[in-house]
Amino acid sequence: MASDTPTPHDRALESRIRLQILTALLAGGAEDFVTLRAQCRLSDGSLHFHLRILEEAGYIRRRKHVLRQQVHSRFHITPMGRTALCAYLDDMQTLLQHIKEAMSKPAP
Numbered sequence: 001m002a003s004d005t006p007t008p009h010d011r012a013l014e015s016r017i018r019l020q021i022l023t024a025l026l027a028g029g030a031e032d033f034v035t036l037r038a039q040c041r042l043s044d045g046s047l048h049f050h051l052r053i054l055e056e057a058g059y060i061r062r063r064k065h066v067l068r069q070q071v072h073s074r075f076h077i078t079p080m081g082r083t084a085l086c087a088y089l090d091d092m093q094t095l096l097q098h099i100k101e102a103m104s105k106p107a108p
Helices: 008-012 016-028 033-040 044-057 079-104
Strands: 030-032 060-067 070-077
Touching: 008 044, 008 079, 016 030, 016 033, 016 044, 016 060, 016 070, 016 079, 030 033, 033 044, 033 070, 044 060, 044 079, 070 079
Parallel strands: none
Antiparallel strands: 030 070, 060 070
C-alpha cells in the first residue's frame, strides 16, 4: 500500500459514489450534470456534494456554459484525477491480492 494514513485526496476516493463518478468521466470524457445524475442514479443534492469533494481535491474540473439562456456545467476528469484513480485502483488490487493469499493458507 502507498501509505498507512490516507491523505485528504485519498479520502476523496474512499466513496463508491465518487469512484462511480470518476469512472463515468473516464469512460465518457466529459459529462453534464444531468447525464451524471442519471448514470449514477443520485439526487441533485447528493451529486452536488460528491462533485464538490472531487473538485476540491483537484480530481475533476467544471466548465460552465450558457445554453438557451441557462447555465450548464460539464465535468472533466483532470490528469491528477486520472493519476489518483489509477493509484487507488493499484492499491486496491494489491490489497485484494494480499487477502487472496491469506485466504489460501490453511487455517491454524
